[in-house]
Amino acid sequence: MRNTDEKEETSVYRRVVLKNSSPYHYMRVCLVVDDQRIRPSVVELKNFIITGLRTLHGQAGAAINFDVLKYEEDSLTAILRIYSRGLVKLWSSLTLISSYENHNCAFRVNQVSPYLLALTGNSRDLQLD
Amino acid sequence: DATQHRSEELTQTPRHLLVCERSSFQDEKNRLSTQVEMLHFNYKVSVLLPECSSAPSQLDSVLNSFTSFYLIKNLPVHELLDQHFLQTAVFQGCVYALSYRTRIDEDNCVALMPNGRLLLSLDKDSFELLGFEGKPSRFNHRVKSRFVVSVDLTSSCMAPGGSGYLRLVSGLKSRLNLQMDFLLLHHPGGGASLQSLLSRYASSEHRPTISQCRLSDLSCPVLESCDPSDAHSLLEWLGAVDADISWDSSCDFVSTLVCPEPKMTLSSALRVSVCGFLTPQDIQRLISELRCYLEQSRLGSWVSLTVHGFVDSPVSWGANEHGVLKGGENLYTLLMHHDGTYHLHLATGAYDSCPP
Numbered sequence: 001m002r003n004t005d006e007k008e009e010t011s012v013y014r015r016v017v018l019k020n021s022s023p024y025h026y027m028r029v030c031l032v033v034d035d036q037r038i039r040p041s042v043v044e045l046k047n048f049i050i051t052g053l054r055t056l057h058g059q060a061g062a063a064i065n066f067d068v069l070k071y072e073e074d075s076l077t078a079i080l081r082i083y084s085r086g087l088v089k090l091w092s093s094l095t096l097i098s099s100y101e102n103h104n105c106a107f108r109v110n111q112v113s114p115y116l117l118a119l120t121g122n123s124r125d126l127q128l129d
Numbered sequence: 130d131a132t133q134h135r136s137e138e139l140t141q142t143p144r145h146l147l148v149c150e151r152s153s154f155q156d157e158k159n160r161l162s163t164q165v166e167m168l169h170f171n172y173k174v175s176v177l178l179p180e181c182s183s184a185p186s187q188l189d190s191v192l193n194s195f196t197s198f199y200l201i202k203n204l205p206v207h208e209l210l211d212q213h214f215l216q217t218a219v220f221q222g223c224v225y226a227l228s229y230r231t232r233i234d235e236d237n238c239v240a241l242m243p244n245g246r247l248l249l250s251l252d253k254d255s256f257e258l259l260g261f262e263g264k265p266s267r268f269n270h271r272v273k274s275r276f277v278v279s280v281d282l283t284s285s286c287m288a289p290g291g292s293g294y295l296r297l298v299s300g301l302k303s304r305l306n307l308q309m310d311f312l313l314l315h316h317p318g319g320g321a322s323l324q325s326l327l328s329r330y331a332s333s334e335h336r337p338t339i340s341q342c343r344l345s346d347l348s349c350p351v352l353e354s355c356d357p358s359d360a361h362s363l364l365e366w367l368g369a370v371d372a373d374i375s376w377d378s379s380c381d382f383v384s385t386l387v388c389p390e391p392k393m394t395l396s397s398a399l400r401v402s403v404c405g406f407l408t409p410q411d412i413q414r415l416i417s418e419l420r421c422y423l424e425q426s427r428l429g430s431w432v433s434l435t436v437h438g439f440v441d442s443p444v445s446w447g448a449n450e451h452g453v454l455k456g457g458e459n460l461y462t463l464l465m466h467h468d469g470t471y472h473l474h475l476a477t478g479a480y481d482s483c484p485p
Contacts, residue, residue: 121435
C-alpha cells in the first residue's frame with residue numbers, strides 16, 4: 001500500500017497525501033443520567049469511563065490511555081481524545097455503560113472524527129428556526 | 130488465527146485522508162482558488178489572527194458582507210426544475226441549494242450545484258419510484274442501498290420540454306413527490322432572482338452568524354517548517370484553539386494534551402468565525418483580505434483559516450461523491466505566511482475521494 005505520493009515541481013510546491021495517519025481520534029460525547037441532579041466532576045467522569053473499559057475489555061482495556069480534553073459539567077458533554085487503535089474499544093465500552101452510582105445512564109456519542117477541528121464545525125448543529 | 134484477527138479488527142479505524150500542500154501565492158500555477166471554489170457547500174469558516182486584539186475594519190466589512198441565504202420550507206424538488214426558475218436563476222449565475230436537516234446516511238438528500246448540476250442521493254425505494262437513470266452510491270455499491278442521480282440541467286438533453294426533462298419532472302412530481310426544506314442562495318445578486326420561488330413557499334432570510342473571541346496568553350507552536358509529519362499536531366492545536374480547550378490542564382490524569390514543541394506564547398490572538406450557508410466566492414474574498422492584512426503586518430506573522438463543508442452534502446470537492454460513515458468531515462485549513470507562501474491541509478473522512 002502506498003501511503004504517500006510526492007510531486008516535486010518547483011522549489012516551494014509540494015504535495016503529500018497521508019492515509020489513515022491520524023494518531024488520535026476525537027469523540028464528542030454526552031452523559032445522560034435519569035437523575036438530573038447527578039453531576040460527576042471531570043475526575044469522576046474519567047474514572048467512570050475507565051471502569052467501563054475494565055468491565056468490557058479487562059485490565060488491558062483499563063490500561064488504554066485516553067484524555068478528557070474538555071468537560072462541561074452543566075451539560076455533561078465531553079470531548080475525548082483516544083489513540084486511533086483504541087477507538088473501537090473505547091466506543092464499545094461507552095455504548096455498554098448503563099449505570100452510574102445505581103442510576104440508569106447512557107453515553108450518547110454525538111460525533112467521532114480523526115480531526116479535532118471537525119468537532120467545532122459540524123453542520124448538523126445548524127439551527128435556523 | 131481467529132482471535133488474533135479479531136484483536137486486529139478492534140484496533141482499526143475507518144479510512145481518512147489528509148492532503149498536505151505547500152505552495153506560494155507568487156507561484157502562478159498555484160491552485161488555491163480552484164481548490165476553494167471546488168468545495169461548494171460550506172458551513173463554517175474560522176480565522177485565527179495571532180497578535181491581534183480587534184478585527185481590522187476592512188476585515189470586519191468583508192465578514193459583514195457575506196451573502197445572505199434563504200431557508201425555504203417544504204419545497205417540492207420539481208420546483209428546482211421549474212422553467213421560469215431555470216431561466217431567471219440557474220442559467221444566470223450560480224444557484225447553491227442544499228436540502229436542510231436531511232442526513233445523507235439515512236434520508237434522501239438533494240443538492241443543486243452552482244454549475245447547474247442537480248444531485249439526488251436517494252434510498253433504494255425512492256430511486257425505484259423515481260424511475261430515472263442513476264448509479265449506485267460508490268460507498269455501498271455491493272448492497273445497492275443508496276443511489277445517486279446526477280443531472281446536468283444546462284445540457285441539451287435536459288432542455289425544458291424535452292423528453293428527459295419531462296421524465297424527471299413527472300418522476301419527482303407524481304411518482305416520488307419529494308419535498309424537503311432547502312438552504313438556498315444565488316450568486317451574484319442575492320435573492321432577487323429567487324423571489325418568485327421564495328414568495329410561493331414559506332421562506333426566511335438568514336444572515337451568516339459572526340462570532341469573535343479574543344484570546345490571551347495562548348501557547349502556540351512555532352510555525353516555521355510545517356513538515357507534513359507535523360500536520361496532525363498542527364491541526365490538533367488549531368482544533369483545540371477553536372474548541373476552547375485549555376492547554377495547561379491542572380491534572381495529568383484527566384488530560385495529557387500539550388502544545389507541540391517548539392512553542393511560544395502569543396500575548397493576544399483573535400478568533401473569528403462565520404457560520405451558515407457560505408459561498409466559495411465569499412471565502413475567496415476573505416482570503417484576499419487576509420492576504421492584504423498579512424502584507425501590512427510585521428515579518429514572520431501568519432494567519433490561519435479553516436473551512437468546514439456540510440457533513441450531509443452529496444458532494445464534497447467538485448462532483449466527488451460524499452457520504453457519512455462516522456464523521457462525514459470535509460474541511461481544509463489554510464495557513465498563510467507573511468512571505469506569500471502557504472500551507473494547505475485538506476481532510477476527508479471514510480466516504481469521500483481524495484481532495485483535489
